[in-house]
Amino acid sequence: MNPIRYQKRITFSKEGRLRFISHLDLLRVFQRAMSRAGIELVFSQGFNPHPQMSFAQPLSLGVTGKKEYMELQLAADWNNQELLDALNAQLPPGLQVWECRNMPEGTKSAMALATHAQYQITLPAEYAQQYPAWLEAFLQLKEVNITKLAKFHGRKKQVTMDIKPLIQSLELSDEHTLTLWCICSNEQNLKPDRMMKVFWETAGHPELAGQEAICRIDLYRQEGEAMLTIMQLLAEN
Amino acid sequence: MKRVSVPDQVLLQVEKPARYIGGEVNSIRKDPENIPVRIAFCFPDVYEVGMSHLGTQLLYGDFNRNDNVYCERVFAPWPDMEAKMRELNIPLYTLETFTPVKDMDFLAFTLQYEMSFTNILNVLDLAGIPLYAADRTDEDPIVIAGGPTASNPEVLAPFIDFFYMGEGEVSYKEIFDRYEAHKASGGHRRDFLSKILDLGPIYVPAFYDVEYNDEPAAGAKYTPSIRSITPNRPDAPAKIRKDIVANLDESYYPTKLIVPYLQSVHDRAVMEIFRGCVHGCRFCQAGQVYKPVRFRSKEKVLALCDEIMKNTGYDEISFTSLSTDDYPWLEELMTEFHEKFPHVAISLPSLRVDAFSLGLMEKLAEGKKSGLTFAAEAGTQRLRDVINKGLTEEEILGGCQLAFTGGWDKVKLYFMLGLPTETEEDIDGIAKFGYKILDTWNNIPKEQRSRDVQITVSTSFFVPKAFSAFQWAPQSTAQDYLDKQQFLNGRIRNRKIRYNCHDSFLSTLEGLLARGDRRTSKLIYLAWQKGCRFDSWSDHFNEQAWKEAIEESGLELDYYNHRERPADEIFPWDMIDYGVSKQWLRREYEKALQGISTPNCQEHCSGCGMMKFTDCGLCFSERRGEE
Numbered sequence: 001m002n003p004i005r006y007q008k009r010i011t012f013s014k015e016g017r018l019r020f021i022s023h024l025d026l027l028r029v030f031q032r033a034m035s036r037a038g039i040e041l042v043f044s045q046g047f048n049p050h051p052q053m054s055f056a057q058p059l060s061l062g063v064t065g066k067k068e069y070m071e072l073q074l075a076a077d078w079n080n081q082e083l084l085d086a087l088n089a090q091l092p093p094g095l096q097v098w099e100c101r102n103m104p105e106g107t108k109s110a111m112a113l114a115t116h117a118q119y120q121i122t123l124p125a126e127y128a129q130q131y132p133a134w135l136e137a138f139l140q141l142k143e144v145n146i147t148k149l150a151k152f153h154g155r156k157k158q159v160t161m162d163i164k165p166l167i168q169s170l171e172l173s174d175e176h177t178l179t180l181w182c183i184c185s186n187e188q189n190l191k192p193d194r195m196m197k198v199f200w201e202t203a204g205h206p207e208l209a210g211q212e213a214i215c216r217i218d219l220y221r222q223e224g225e226a227m228l229t230i231m232q233l234l235a236e237n
Numbered sequence: 238m239k240r241v242s243v244p245d246q247v248l249l250q251v252e253k254p255a256r257y258i259g260g261e262v263n264s265i266r267k268d269p270e271n272i273p274v275r276i277a278f279c280f281p282d283v284y285e286v287g288m289s290h291l292g293t294q295l296l297y298g299d300f301n302r303n304d305n306v307y308c309e310r311v312f313a314p315w316p317d318m319e320a321k322m323r324e325l326n327i328p329l330y331t332l333e334t335f336t337p338v339k340d341m342d343f344l345a346f347t348l349q350y351e352m353s354f355t356n357i358l359n360v361l362d363l364a365g366i367p368l369y370a371a372d373r374t375d376e377d378p379i380v381i382a383g384g385p386t387a388s389n390p391e392v393l394a395p396f397i398d399f400f401y402m403g404e405g406e407v408s409y410k411e412i413f414d415r416y417e418a419h420k421a422s423g424g425h426r427r428d429f430l431s432k433i434l435d436l437g438p439i440y441v442p443a444f445y446d447v448e449y450n451d452e453p454a455a456g457a458k459y460t461p462s463i464r465s466i467t468p469n470r471p472d473a474p475a476k477i478r479k480d481i482v483a484n485l486d487e488s489y490y491p492t493k494l495i496v497p498y499l500q501s502v503h504d505r506a507v508m509e510i511f512r513g514c515v516h517g518c519r520f521c522q523a524g525q526v527y528k529p530v531r532f533r534s535k536e537k538v539l540a541l542c543d544e545i546m547k548n549t550g551y552d553e554i555s556f557t558s559l560s561t562d563d564y565p566w567l568e569e570l571m572t573e574f575h576e577k578f579p580h581v582a583i584s585l586p587s588l589r590v591d592a593f594s595l596g597l598m599e600k601l602a603e604g605k606k607s608g609l610t611f612a613a614e615a616g617t618q619r620l621r622d623v624i625n626k627g628l629t630e631e632e633i634l635g636g637c638q639l640a641f642t643g644g645w646d647k648v649k650l651y652f653m654l655g656l657p658t659e660t661e662e663d664i665d666g667i668a669k670f671g672y673k674i675l676d677t678w679n680n681i682p683k684e685q686r687s688r689d690v691q692i693t694v695s696t697s698f699f700v701p702k703a704f705s706a707f708q709w710a711p712q713s714t715a716q717d718y719l720d721k722q723q724f725l726n727g728r729i730r731n732r733k734i735r736y737n738c739h740d741s742f743l744s745t746l747e748g749l750l751a752r753g754d755r756r757t758s759k760l761i762y763l764a765w766q767k768g769c770r771f772d773s774w775s776d777h778f779n780e781q782a783w784k785e786a787i788e789e790s791g792l793e794l795d796y797y798n799h800r801e802r803p804a805d806e807i808f809p810w811d812m813i814d815y816g817v818s819k820q821w822l823r824r825e826y827e828k829a830l831q832g833i834s835t836p837n838c839q840e841h842c843s844g845c846g847m848m849k850f851t852d853c854g855l856c857f858s859e860r861r862g863e864e
Contacts, residue, residue: 020254021498032262032496032550062249090550092262210246 005042005052005073007103008083009110011231014065018094023058026095030070033090039083040075056110056219056230057117057184060191067218069110069230071103080237101234110219110230116168117184118217119192120177124208128175134203135172141202146194166190184219241330241337251317255498256284259310259332263493263548265301269334273417276300276308276343277331277378281356282773284312288495289503291557292347292384296405298491306413309333309341313356314363316770316777322363329363338364342416342426344378346397348386351750352743352773354393357382358765361396368762370398370443375426388526389703391809392753392761394442399430402438402813403479404512406488411436434472438480444473445812447755456800460793463754463807476814479526483853485512485533492544496551505553505584506545510538510570513854514559515837517845518614519625519706519829520653523559525817526704529847529854530838535566539573546578553582561585563839608647608693609640615656616666622834623658625706625825630670637677646687648674654721654738655699655713657829664721667694668728675733694729695737696722698744702751703810704817706825712748712798715741742780743772748798749787754809757797760790816850 014026021029031051034041041051052073059065078086080100087097123131138144144164149156166188168181182190192214200208220227248254269275278297280287287293293310300308309331314322321327328337338344344366346357358368361380367373370380382393383401390400401408412433419429430441446469454462468475482488494506513530514523533541542554554574558564571583611633615621618630637648652667671694678690698718701707713721718741729736749757763786764772771777787794802808804823811819821844828835835843838856842848848856 017258017260018498020248020258022253022255025255025498025500028500029262029498031552035550035552036547061254062245090262092260094260210249213245 005075006077007105007107008072008074008078008080008100009103009107009231009234010070010072010084010087010097010100011067012065012070012095012097014059014068014095016064016094018092019059019062019064022061023055027053027055029092029095033087034072036090037086039072039078039086042073042075054109054111056114057186057189059216060193060214063193063214063216065216067098067229067231068216069114069219070097071109099231101231102237103234107234112186113221113230113233114219115183115185115222116220116227117182117190118220119180119182120173120215120217121180121192121196122213122215123176123178124211125176127205127208130203131172131176134199135170135178138199138202139170141198144195144198146198148194163190163195167195239337239340241328241335243327243330243335244325247318247321247325247327251321252315253284253499256312256315257318257332258498259335261498262496262550264310264333264495265297265308266333267301267307269307269336272305272307273420274303274306274343274413275336275341276306276345276413277311277338277341278308279311279313279338279344279346279357279360280349281313281346281353281360283315283771285497285499285501287312288497288499288501290347290349291507291509292349292405294491294494294507295489296345296347296409297495298493299406299489300409300413302489303410303413305417307333309336311338311344311360311364313353313360313771319359319363319770328365329360339366339377341378342420343381345381345383348382348384348393350386350773351392351747354750354761355765355769355772357393358396358761359770362765369395371395373398373427377426379426379429385523385526388522388813388815389751389753389810390440390442390813391447391755392750392757394755395758396761397442399433400440400442400477401480402440402477402815404482405480406482407480408436408438431470431472434474437474437478440477440813441473442755444468444470447809454796454800454806455803457793457796460756460796462796462802463809466807466809466812475812477812478814478850479816481529481816481851481853482512482531483851485509485531486537490533490541492541493548494545496549503555504551505555505582506542506549506551507555507557508538508542508545509533509558510556510561510564510567511558515563515839515855516560516627517625517706517825517835517837517843519623519825520614520656520699520702522702522705524705525822525845526815527559528816528845529851529856530563531854532565535570535573538570539577542574543577546581552580553584554578555584555586557586608649608691609636609645610649610651611636612651613670614651614653615659615663616652616668616670617663619832620656620659620663620666622832623829624653624656625829625834627834627837630673633670634673634677637674638681641678641681641686641690644687646689647691647693649693649695650674652694652696653699654696654725655718655744657699657707657710658832659721661724664725665728667696667725670694671729671734672731675731690733692734693737694725694734696725697739698741700744700748700751703808704815704822706822706829708752708808708822709802709804709806709826711801712745714794714799715745718744740775740778742783743778745794745798746772746783749792749794752809753792753797757790757792760786760792763789814850816845816847818846821845 043049054071056069084097143162145160147160150159166183170180173179197209219230280293300306361368366377380398382397387400433439447466448464450461450464453459511532513527614626701710722738767782769779769782
């Protein structure tokens with residue numbers, strides 16, 4: 001028989017130097033913070049039990065996140081605000097939890113629900129005058145080809161892929177900040193740093209690749225015309 | 238205050254950038270502005286290795302208990318980061334405040350193994366500190382070294398301002414207080430060294446002269462041995478006494494262990510249950526330099542564990558010591574800990590295998606049966622008597638029998654090749670040992686044993702170390718090592734027995750650095766110049782560069798490694814007093830050659846000298862008990 005579980009969806013931010021820790025490291029940071037806070041997680045059954053904690057699409061190394069999603073199965077019920085406070089007291093600077101809502105039985109995971117992401121990309125200020133033209137040139141591209149290493153039957157192989165269809169919209173929200181809406185789901189996921197590499201190449205400045213600061217604002221689910229954040233899919237409580 | 242800025246792009250281009258960012262849970266934040274004594278503590282290897290070292294965490298916490306001190310951490314940057322730092326002129330910085338290491342008052346290295354020596358030079362260089370102590374000015378930090386490998390300080394002597402012998406909990410506070418006063422009274426940094434000589438454990442290499450004999454030593458072509466090591470000023474003591482923590486229950490223990498973001502090599506909480514070792518394995522340096530045996534009480538251990546688990550959130554803890562079996566309250570400790578923290582796994586390094594420990598391991602591993610490890614060290618009982626390893630074949634086979642019927646299916650055996658008096662029979666004994674374990678498994682009825690078995694025989698090469706009973710012993714040549722390895726490899730012919738072995742040249746080098754003297758220091762410098770670093774990492778070890786460096790240094794392997802040192806030879810480390818007398822070690826060496834074993838200190842005191850040296854620890858309390 002399964003133990004009673006209390007499922008929670010939590011938003012958190014990952015900023016500052018913590019953008020340099022990997023997704024696996026992040027998992028351990030949360031696990032230990034919960035252990036210190038006395039928050040007991042439900043463990044999976046089976047040969048190698050692990051705590052029931054899941055995340056939405058991982059952030060690339062170096063990318064910050066304003067609203068990232070984590071879902072927990074707790075062994076005991078917690079008041080949502082108390083849970084947030086207890087966790088925040090244990091998190092290192094750069095990580096903070098913001099909101100917590102209950103997940104009714106049968107709710108799909110954030111990982112399965114997310115379809116889109118919004119990113120803010122801050123560009124070096126000194127080229128501000130050129131950005132409108134560079135963006136125009138980039139948007140004119142018929143294809144945005146990136147190369148990546150992918151696994152085929154266990155072997156790693158260099159593949160080229162057109163990511164243009166994954167870009168929903170890309171515009172300048174101020175002189176040197178881009179706002180990107182793109183596909184971010186279980187099946188397809190755009191990595192903005194890869195897109196930016198092509199952006200800089202198209203602008204004739206490949207050396208600027210990596211100079212941008214990328215921040216994921218939130219994750220969304222498209223429902224008809226509406227774009228709802230993953231948290232909005234749950235009732236407030 | 239200067240702060241080193243590390244561009245994001247650099248961090249994004251290197252492997253595991255979390256090595257270079259600091260800010261971990263339980264790392265210590267202080268406002269450095271008004272702190273008079275600033276220390277950079279360096280474990281000279283990569284972050285994940287250094288962060289697994291208890292001593293680093295212990296001294297870091299201990300130093301930072303003092304309000305006048307801020308101790309920060311620094312590690313050896315991995316070669317990809319080093320390249321970036323050199324390219325962009327980023328000086329080596331501390332992880333806590335990103336302060337240039339050069340701006341610190343002290344840079345303290347912990348020496349845990351010889352193959353980290355080139356990293357020390359590289360750390361100094363990346364910090365912009367002159368490598369040679371003689372070239373440093375008041376603008377440079379005072380460079381300290383300590384730890385077990387400092388027991389022979391001489392190979393690093395020209396690079397280090399002072400060595401601290403023994404356990405750092407004892408005198409560092411006094412050193413830092415004196416430094417603060419010295420600084421406040423306008424004293425120069427370089428003049429400070431003479432102000433701490435009376436403390437006892439301080440060795441300032443510059444205050445000692447080494448003279449050599451006129452003739453080459455017997456067994457060497459051209460290298461003379463040491464004639465004398467003498468202080469060149471009246472306030473430098475002729476003997477440097479190691480410091481010892483008298484009572485572990487009353488001494489500091491770090492309960493706010495820093496929890497790294499990266500998975501460190503030992504990714505778990507660590508609890509030291511006792512210090513020292515009752516066994517007198519004759520090849521072992523740690524067993525001698527950590528004497529006497531001092532236990533931490535079970536009550537204290539449990540109280541500390543409570544805090545550690547609360548402060549770290551780890552799901553695993555390791556109870557460490559040099560030989561966990563000898564902890565008198567092990568069973569109660571484990572049981573009580575398990576009751577308190579049912580979800581925390583316990584790992585016990587170097588545990589004897591018997592019915593009790595197996596039952597315990599099974600319970601703690603919650604079904605996961607990892608491999609069993611036995612350090613048999615030698616293939617025959619004769620040779621085990623020579624090295625005084627009190628573990629018999631029957632004990633190991635009995636342990637395996639229990640383990641196999643309990644469902645374990647992996648056994649790992651560690652041996653050394655090249656031990657004194659070793660013959661072909663002893664090497665053959667290693668192979669036979671493997672086969673006997675296989676027989677043990679074969680003889681258990683199928684339904685009672687694991688389905689398959691994997692026996693791993695692993696050999697390393699014996700390297701004589703300072704302060705071990707074998708400090709006089711000749712070390713095999715690299716060719717000898719290879720021959721022995723091949724011989725053994727030829728004897729193991731079964732797919733259920735796997736054979737692993739160490740690199741022979743690395744062992745030769747380790748031997749050279751372990752028993753070298755001041756003349757050896759230039760080899761480290763030459764190797765570093767040729768780009769050697771991270772020598773304990775096989776993918777970074779540059780054999781060719783080291784061979785060239787040996788050639789250029791003119792160091793004679795026959796002198797340092799291959800000859801048996803005469804009984805009356807003055808060793809480079811003779812001015813260091815670890816409490817264990819040279820006469821006793823010599824007696825042990827001679828008994829070894831005759832194959833006579835010595836009972837462990839718990840059974841019978843063999844008079845190593847420790848009882849006279851100190852008034853604490855196991856042997857002292859035993860003696861009091863008899864009186």
